[in-house]
Amino acid sequence: MILERYYHEATNGGEQQILRSFKFPSGSSAQVQCDEDTTSLKNDLSCLANYGAEIEPFIITHGRGAYVYTESGQRILDWTSGQMSCLLGHSHPEVVEVIKAYAETLIHTSSCMVSPPVIRLAKRLTSILPPGLDRAVFLNTGSESNEAAIRLAKTYTGRFEVVGLGQSWHGMTSGAQGAQYQAGRRGHGMKNFSSRNPKLTGLGPSPPGQHMLPQPNAYRSIFRHKDGTYDWESELNYGWSLIDEASYGSIAACLVECVQGDGGIHVLPPGYLKALKSHCERRGILLIVDEAQTGLCRTGELFGIDHDKVVPDILTLSKPLGNGLPISAMVTSAKIDQAAKEKGFLFFTTHANDPLVAAVGEKVLEIATREDLLENVRARSQQLHAGLHRLKDRYGCIGDVRGIGLMKGIEIVSDRESKEPAAELAKQLSKAMLQRGLWCQLQSQRVFRIGMPITSTEQEIEEGLDILEEAFNTTANTQPLFKVESG
Numbered sequence: 001m002i003l004e005r006y007y008h009e010a011t012n013g014g015e016q017q018i019l020r021s022f023k024f025p026s027g028s029s030a031q032v033q034c035d036e037d038t039t040s041l042k043n044d045l046s047c048l049a050n051y052g053a054e055i056e057p058f059i060i061t062h063g064r065g066a067y068v069y070t071e072s073g074q075r076i077l078d079w080t081s082g083q084m085s086c087l088l089g090h091s092h093p094e095v096v097e098v099i100k101a102y103a104e105t106l107i108h109t110s111s112c113m114v115s116p117p118v119i120r121l122a123k124r125l126t127s128i129l130p131p132g133l134d135r136a137v138f139l140n141t142g143s144e145s146n147e148a149a150i151r152l153a154k155t156y157t158g159r160f161e162v163v164g165l166g167q168s169w170h171g172m173t174s175g176a177q178g179a180q181y182q183a184g185r186r187g188h189g190m191k192n193f194s195s196r197n198p199k200l201t202g203l204g205p206s207p208p209g210q211h212m213l214p215q216p217n218a219y220r221s222i223f224r225h226k227d228g229t230y231d232w233e234s235e236l237n238y239g240w241s242l243i244d245e246a247s248y249g250s251i252a253a254c255l256v257e258c259v260q261g262d263g264g265i266h267v268l269p270p271g272y273l274k275a276l277k278s279h280c281e282r283r284g285i286l287l288i289v290d291e292a293q294t295g296l297c298r299t300g301e302l303f304g305i306d307h308d309k310v311v312p313d314i315l316t317l318s319k320p321l322g323n324g325l326p327i328s329a330m331v332t333s334a335k336i337d338q339a340a341k342e343k344g345f346l347f348f349t350t351h352a353n354d355p356l357v358a359a360v361g362e363k364v365l366e367i368a369t370r371e372d373l374l375e376n377v378r379a380r381s382q383q384l385h386a387g388l389h390r391l392k393d394r395y396g397c398i399g400d401v402r403g404i405g406l407m408k409g410i411e412i413v414s415d416r417e418s419k420e421p422a423a424e425l426a427k428q429l430s431k432a433m434l435q436r437g438l439w440c441q442l443q444s445q446r447v448f449r450i451g452m453p454i455t456s457t458e459q460e461i462e463e464g465l466d467i468l469e470e471a472f473n474t475t476a477n478t479q480p481l482f483k484v485e486s487g
C-alpha cells in the first residue's frame with residue numbers, strides 16, 4: 001500500500017535548512033523547520049540506552065490532535081494518546097498557549113515555595129473530586145504519585161504490608177513496582193516481559209510484605225457461576241482469605257486501578273470497588289486508587305471511581321493531567337494528611353508543586369470538565385463499541401472485546417474455545433495496522449490497548465475502525481467468519 005504523504009520538503013536559499021509543510025486533516029497547516037535531516041539522525045540511534053522498550057524503526061517529528069507524523073511523512077492515528085497521556089490530543093492549542101505563557105512567567109520554584117497555579121490546581125482538582133479527597137500534592141510521574149501514596153499509607157497506619165491485583169501496573173520505582181504483579185517482576189503473571197526473558201535476574205526482593213489478589217479477569221478467570229458468568233465475589237473473598245493467612249497483620253494499603261490498562265484492559269466489575277473498600281475497612285487498610293489511565297473522562301465518567309461511587313482514602317492521577325507533560329497528583333483526606341504530617345510524613349522531591357506543569361494541569365482540568373467532552377466520550381464510545389463488536393463478529397481470532405468509555409481492549413487468540421493466546425498473530429496484526437497508519441499498543445503480547453484522545457471525532461474513530469478491518473482482512477490466520485468471495 002502506498003502511504004499518503006502529507007508534507008513536502010524544500011531547501012531554503014541553498015542553505016542546508018529543511019522546511020517541511022504539513023497539512024493537517026482539519027485543513028490547517030504548519031511549517032516545521034528542521035535543523036537537520038531527521039533521517040540522518042537514525043544513524044545516531046545507537047547513542048540511546050536501552051530501557052526495555054522495543055523502539056519502532058521511525059522517528060516522530062511532531063503531533064497534532066489525534067495524529068503523530070513520522071520523519072518520512074507518514075501520518076499515524078495515535079490510538080494510545082502517546083503513552084495514554086495526550087488526553088486532549090497532541091499539542092492542544094490551549095495547552096500550548098499556557099506552556100508558552102508560563103515558560104516566560106515561572107517554570108520552577110524551590111519545593112519550599114508555592115505559586116498561584118499550584119494553589120488553583122489543588123482547589124480545582126479537589127473540588128471535582130468527592131469530599132474526603134480534599135488535599136493534593138503535585139509530583140511528576142505515575143510511579144512517583146503511587147510511591148508517595150504507599151508511603152503516606154505506611155506513615156498513617158504505622159504498618160508496612162501492601163496488597164495489589166494480579167497483572168497490575170503502578171510504576172517502576174520500588175514501592176510502586178512492589179505492588180505491581182507484571183513486568184519486571186520475575187515469576188509472576190502469564191507471559192509478561194520478565195518471564196519472556198529468562199535472563200532477567202539480580203533485581204533482588206521487592207519490599208517485604210507484598211500480597212496479590214487474583215486479577216479480576218472476566219474473560220479468563222476460573223471463578224464462574226453455574227451459568228458460566230464471572231463470579232468475582234467468590235474470587236475476591238478467596239483472595240482475601242489467602243492474604244489473611246499470609247499477612248503479618250500489618251497491612252497498610254491496597255492499591256488498585258479501576259480499569260487495568262497495561263494488564264489488558266480489565267474493567268473492575270460493577271460492585272467490585274465497593275466490596276474491596278469494605279474488605280479494606282474491616283481490616284483497617286487504606287484503599288489507594290490509581291487513576292493514571294482512567295482519570296479525566298476516559299471511562300465515560302470524570303473519574304473511574306465515579307462508576308461505583310467509591311471514595312478511596314488516597315487517589316493518584318498522572319498521565320492525562322499534563323496532556324503529555326510530566327505532572328502527577330496524590331490526593332487524600334484532610335484527616336489522613338494532618339495525621340501523617342504530625343507523624344513526620346516526608347516525600348520531598350525537587351519538582352514537587354512546580355508551577356509550569358501545574359498551570360498546564362489547571363488548563364487540562366478546565367477543558368476536560370467542559371460538558372461537551374464527556375458527551376463526546378460517551379458518543380464515541382458507543383461508536384467504537386459497535387465497530388469493535390462488528391469486527392469480532394467477522395474474525396474468529398478476536399477472543400474478546402472489552403472496556404469502558406474510550407478505553408477498550410481487543411484480545412487475540414488462536415482458538416475461541418481454548419482461548420489460547422496468539423502472540424505471533426497479534427504481532428503481525430500490529431504491523432499491518434501501523435503500515436496503514438494506526439498505532440494501537442499491544443499489551444501482554446496479545447491485547448490491543450485502545451485509549452485515543454477524548455477529543456477524537458466521529459471521522460477519526462471511523463478511520464481507525466476502517467484500518468482495523470483492513471489489517472484483519474489482509475493478515476493471515478485471522479479466521480474470517482464470513483464467506484470470502486472468489487474471483
Ligand SMILES: Cc1ncc(COP(=O)(O)O)c(C=O)c1O
Nearest residue numbers: 141142143169170171290292293
Ligand atoms: C495505572 C498506572 N499507574 C502508574 C503508572 C506509572 O506511571 P509512570 O510511567 O508515569 O511512572 C502507569 C504507567 O503506565 C500506569 O498505567
